[in-house]
Amino acid sequence: MKTTQPEATADSASAGSPGRPSRGARLSPKALGSALVNRYATVLLLGVLIVVFGVATDKFLTTQNWQNLLVTQAVVACVALAAILPLVAGEFDLSLGYLLGVLAMLGAYLAKHGGDASIVILAMLAGGLFIGLVNGVLTVYFKISSFIATLGVGILLSGVTLGLSGGQVLFSGIPQALTNLGKGSFLGVGTTVWLALVLALILLYVLEHTPFGRRLYAVGGSERVAFLAGVRTGLVKLAAFGAAGLLVGIGAIFALGQSGAANPGFGPDLLLPAYAAAFLGVTTYRPGYYNVPGTIVAIILLAVGFNGLNLLGAPFWVQPIFNGAVLLIAVITARAEARHVRVG
Amino acid sequence: MAVTGQDLTKTFPGTRALDHVGIAVGEGEVHALLGANGSGKSTLVKVLTGVYQPDSGTITVGERQVSAIASPNEANALGIAVVHQESPLVDTLTVAECVALFRGYPTSAGRIRWREVYRETEQLLDRLGVHVDPRALAGQLSPAERALVALAIALDRVRSGVSLLILDEVTASLPEDQAEVYLQRVAELARQGTPVLMVTHRLAELHELATHVTVLRDGRLVHQGAAREVPDEELVGHMVGEGRATPAIAQAATASDSALRALWTGRQRSGERVVLEVEHLQGELLQDVSFAVRAGEIVGIGGLAEGGIAELPHLLAGAVHPLAGTIRIDGHELSGHPSPRDVIDAGLALLPADRLRSGGVTSLSVTENIVLPDARRYWHRRDRERQAVRQVIDRLDVRPPSGAALFGSLSGGNQQKVLLGKWLLRGPSVLVLDDPTSGVDPGARETIFAMLREAANAGLGIVLFSTEPEQLAAMCSRVLVLRDGEIVRELADDDLNRESVTRWCYA
Numbered sequence: 147m148k149t150t151q152p153e154a155t156a157d158s159a160s161a162g163s164p165g166r167p168s169r170g171a172r173l174s175p176k177a178l179g180s181a182l183v184n185r186y187a188t189v190l191l192l193g194v195l196i197v198v199f200g201v202a203t204d205k206f207l208t209t210q211n212w213q214n215l216l217v218t219q220a221v222v223a224c225v226a227l228a229a230i231l232p233l234v235a236g237e238f239d240l241s242l243g244y245l246l247g248v249l250a251m252l253g254a255y256l257a258k259h260g261g262d263a264s265i266v267i268l269a270m271l272a273g274g275l276f277i278g279l280v281n282g283v284l285t286v287y288f289k290i291s292s293f294i295a296t297l298g299v300g301i302l303l304s305g306v307t308l309g310l311s312g313g314q315v316l317f318s319g320i321p322q323a324l325t326n327l328g329k330g331s332f333l334g335v336g337t338t339v340w341l342a343l344v345l346a347l348i349l350l351y352v353l354e355h356t357p358f359g360r361r362l363y364a365v366g367g368s369e370r371v372a373f374l375a376g377v378r379t380g381l382v383k384l385a386a387f388g389a390a391g392l393l394v395g396i397g398a399i400f401a402l403g404q405s406g407a408a409n410p411g412f413g414p415d416l417l418l419p420a421y422a423a424a425f426l427g428v429t430t431y432r433p434g435y436y437n438v439p440g441t442i443v444a445i446i447l448l449a450v451g452f453n454g455l456n457l458l459g460a461p462f463w464v465q466p467i468f469n470g471a472v473l474l475i476a477v478i479t480a481r482a483e484a485r486h487v488r489v490g
Numbered sequence: 491m492a493v494t495g496q497d498l499t500k501t502f503p504g505t506r507a508l509d510h511v512g513i514a515v516g517e518g519e520v521h522a523l524l525g526a527n528g529s530g531k532s533t534l535v536k537v538l539t540g541v542y543q544p545d546s547g548t549i550t551v552g553e554r555q556v557s558a559i560a561s562p563n564e565a566n567a568l569g570i571a572v573v574h575q576e577s578p579l580v581d582t583l584t585v586a587e588c589v590a591l592f593r594g595y596p597t598s599a600g601r602i603r604w605r606e607v608y609r610e611t612e613q614l615l616d617r618l619g620v621h622v623d624p625r626a627l628a629g630q631l632s633p634a635e636r637a638l639v640a641l642a643i644a645l646d647r648v649r650s651g652v653s654l655l656i657l658d659e660v661t662a663s664l665p666e667d668q669a670e671v672y673l674q675r676v677a678e679l680a681r682q683g684t685p686v687l688m689v690t691h692r693l694a695e696l697h698e699l700a701t702h703v704t705v706l707r708d709g710r711l712v713h714q715g716a717a718r719e720v721p722d723e724e725l726v727g728h729m730v731g732e733g734r735a736t737p738a739i740a741q742a743a744t745a746s747d748s749a750l751r752a753l754w755t756g757r758q759r760s761g762e763r764v765v766l767e768v769e770h771l772q773g774e775l776l777q778d779v780s781f782a783v784r785a786g787e788i789v790g791i792g793g794l795a796e797g798g799i800a801e802l803p804h805l806l807a808g809a810v811h812p813l814a815g816t817i818r819i820d821g822h823e824l825s826g827h828p829s830p831r832d833v834i835d836a837g838l839a840l841l842p843a844d845r846l847r848s849g850g851v852t853s854l855s856v857t858e859n860i861v862l863p864d865a866r867r868y869w870h871r872r873d874r875e876r877q878a879v880r881q882v883i884d885r886l887d888v889r890p891p892s893g894a895a896l897f898g899s900l901s902g903g904n905q906q907k908v909l910l911g912k913w914l915l916r917g918p919s920v921l922v923l924d925d926p927t928s929g930v931d932p933g934a935r936e937t938i939f940a941m942l943r944e945a946a947n948a949g950l951g952i953v954l955f956s957t958e959p960e961q962l963a964a965m966c967s968r969v970l971v972l973r974d975g976e977i978v979r980e981l982a983d984d985d986l987n988r989e990s991v992t993r994w995c996y997a
Contacts, residue, residue: 357865364862367851374809374848375863375912376834434853 188430188440188476192447199454206457209334215453217404219445220338221246224397225420226427226441227342227349228390232281233424233436234353235386236366237292239281241300242394242420247413248303249273249398253324254316254408263321270402271395277303278391282384300414307410317407328403338400343442345396350438362386363435422473423448429476448472492516492685493538493570493654498547500533507533508544509709515654515685515702520677522700522717523689524729525931530709531689535658538687539572540565551653569653573644573660575929577636581629585639586611588628592643618642618675634668637661641672645679655679657688661695662929664957667794667995673699691931693722694960705729726932764821765919765951766838768806771815775801777975779815783920783951788942790954790966792995797972800843803924803955807840808833820919834863837919841909841926843955845902849909852898856888859897860912882911887937903934910938914945921945922953927961939965959991971995 183190199206225242232239252273253266261269277299284295310316330337353359364372365379373379402408426447427440451472452465493515500508507530515521525531536542538549540559549556551568559565565572579588589611596606611624620638622631631639637660644655657676661669669692677699680686690696696703700717705728713720713728766783775798783789793799804810806817808828817824819836828836842848850859857879861868868875879893886907888900897905906926913921923942927935942965946952956962962969963986971979971994979994 355870357869360858360861360865363854364851364858367853368847370848371851372862374807374830374840374842376829376831377862378829378831 185433186430187479188426188443188447191472191476192443192450195447195450195454199450199457203454203457206454211453211457213331213334213336215449216339216446217336219449220336220342221397221401221404222416222419222423222449223342223442223445224345224393224400225416226423226445227345227438228393228397229420229424230349230353230427230436230438230441231362231386231390231393232292232383234362234366235383236369237285237383237386239278239296239387239390240293240417241277241281241296241303242390243414243417244300244303244307245274245277245391245394245413246398246401246416247410248277248307248310249395250402250408250412251307251310251316251410253398253402254320255310257319257321257324258316260319261321263323266321266324266402267399270398271392274391274393274395274398275388276391278388278394279384281391282387285387286380286383304414307413311408311410313410315407315409320402320406324399324403325406326403328400328406338404341396341400345393346438346442349393353438358382358385419448419469422469426473426476429479492550492552493687494550495534495538496548496550498534498537498544498549500537500542500544506709508537510547511706511709511711512547513687513704513711513714515687517683517685518680519702520680520686520688520700521702521704522696523687523704523706524693524696524725525706529706529729531706532658533709534706535572535656535687535689538565538654539570539656566647569651570656571644571647571652571654572656572658573641575659575662577628578640578643579628579631579636581627583628584625585615585622585628585631586624588639589614589624589643589646593646614642614646615639618645619671632668634664634672637664637668638672641675652684655684655686657686657690659689659691659929662691669695691929691935693725696725697722729932763949765819766806766953767816767818769816769818771802771805771817772813773798773801773805773810774813775975776805776812779972779975779977781970781977783953785919785949785951786946787968788946788952788954788966790956790962790969790991791972792956792959792962792969792991793972794995798975799955799957799972802972803840803842803922803953806833806838806922806953807842809840834916834918839863839913839916839918839921841906841913841921841923843924843928845905845909845929846898850897850905852896854897855893856883856895856897856900856908857893859908860893860915863912864916878915882908882915886911886941901931901934902929903931903938906930906938907934910941914941914950918950920951920953922955924955925957926954927956927958957995959995960988962991963988 196207205211225246228242229239249270253270256266256269281292281296281299284290284299285292288295327337332340353362361372361377361382364375364377365382369379372382401412423441423444424436426444427438427442428434428436430440430443431437432440448469451468455464455468495511495513498508498511499506509530511530511534513521513523513534523531523534533542537544538559540562543558543560547557549559551570554568559568559570578592579585580591583591586607590607593610595602596610597603608624615622615624615638618638618641620635620642622635622639628636628639641660645652655676661672664672673695676686676688680699688695688700696717703713703715703717703720703725704711705713705725707729713725763785764782765785768782769780771779779798779802781789791799791802801810805812808824808830811827817828819833819838822836824832824836846852851862857875860879860882861875868878876893882888883891883893888904888907888911897908900908910926921942926938930938942952954962954965966986967982969981969986969991970977971981971991981990981994
């Protein structure tokens, strides 16, 4: 009889979690192939797109183009990473986009009124952490559905953004340290991109290799079970929301540095792309679970699609159609467990 | 009307779930279907209810012979009704609305005639002898009431010419007295001519009710015949396989309590150390409860759900805060409002009754479930983690023997083994088990009991909550009977047997 179930015979007691790429598991070439397709379909699609765009237009595979492409994704990456944390814990944070806007505006406002770089940066980080914790407190201690709580907080923040800006774009007095950060580069790649990558690695480590990460996945899987197993579920969720706020604070610093100005309309538009990336990420690396590598691949995939279509002269309205279609197709074709992942 | 399955075979990739199995259920018969988890009995039920189509074989319903039942709807049309262990009720709807989901709403000019909805439901439940308010929310019913409403719904759907009523482990989650009410009703239906096929783990039920019995193992038919002729030991022997049918296993599963007690009396040396002390504990249902458990002791707590037996485990585990009273674990008094974390750190572990909602995280792996209470201990210690998981899997014979398997994909018995292992790994002083064998097959049950026995021998204090008198009588050195929120009786030594426990718990 042919071995049709390689997973059952492999000594898999060592692999900690389902779907985590296991080391040293013996797989037949065919099974390995299908596992790769299951787990890395988005990576394959990304490769295909790069080849197609590279052939279709000679502007695509240039250093200049890729520098731009990546730099524009540093802020989205921060928001997407922020979105993952509450998602893993089974919660939603809809305030992230508004929070990004208000923090950028807060930085610009302080800068305009003479705040130096350290004050601006500290205020943005502290503001992000604070709002994140407020979201957590509303969800955990006031027991409001996180969907509603964070929507309320977000709407409220959009008003604060307008108030701080007075309806104007603020651009005066942005500290040079910030703009240097936004425009600087290392090895030809923007500093903010490197920093976003470092954040992703830290979050990857925290989620997959620390007790906190394991508890977070357990709370998301079943809060009741985690509670009875002695996990302080309230604190874990609070930490997830707080860390999400902090990540958005870092994203806001990147945004302010890159553009050198704060626009009162900035922020909310980044929420849906960030969530799309987080959901798309569920199909990759650890199918069925929100995860960092999958999310990063998804961000690059969406960015490459946008950039390539732009270079090919596609009209402006094609991009959202591309993004929505990729998300739907990816999730439909993904393994069943990735489709059934819980949201909120 | 009768239903016959002949030569049914169903193969899944890698396993033959059914291998030329035949079964016939005639009018007035109650046919018990036995088998350990994974024996093929679920597959057989699914073939008969149109969920799966067999690879070969035929199904005859009355005069009609078909090669397969295409869908659950077609099964219904053929008069085959099934009651699943999972409740068909929607927690947020009223009982009447749940019933109406299946039978439809009576309307006039598009408007629901609510009075009629409630009256129909009431009549439906009355006919079954079930007293549940049709206006009550389904989520507020006890598990027993939910099961009865589910049966009412299933019966309602097959009113016209039921050819077969299938009960799929319905009584597994019911307390014994409720199960009895339930089964009486089933027996009455059978007497009226309804053929009944019941899948069960409780051999006692089989003797009370069943006329015929079929035992499956590894997808094959290993025994079929009249129910009364076969001793329990033989049935269990068929279920677990001849090689493993040692007398101990047979006795454990059949729970002929005198034999069981003889097996376990030797172990019950009560240590001197008191590991759990409860004084004047008061909760929503509990009035005033005091008791103590010593190291190495297995103390049973029996009674009805309304008597507080459902509340006490949660109070002990810190999941619910008591209104008054003190709990001392291993000499440490828990002050204020202890959380589960405080209780666990003090040395008490709870194996809750609701395995899927409170016991394990179904979406995570076996490994992740095992290390959950102690995640910090295994940080950067993959070797330690692997060793711990290997220990649980080997000692408790978890199948499949893989830490990477999804907890939710395991059978009930193996899930319970994993959860037991998760807590035993921490070496607690007290282990509280709330109905640990519901939905657990006899083989796994024996493994779990053996492990508990061993742990008690090593000095663990065990509190066993159970609604099965034979289990309490067999496992425990003392049994406390909880009624109306108070301990009304302590049964021990000569007073402790199945009859006395049944009498005190349910009389």
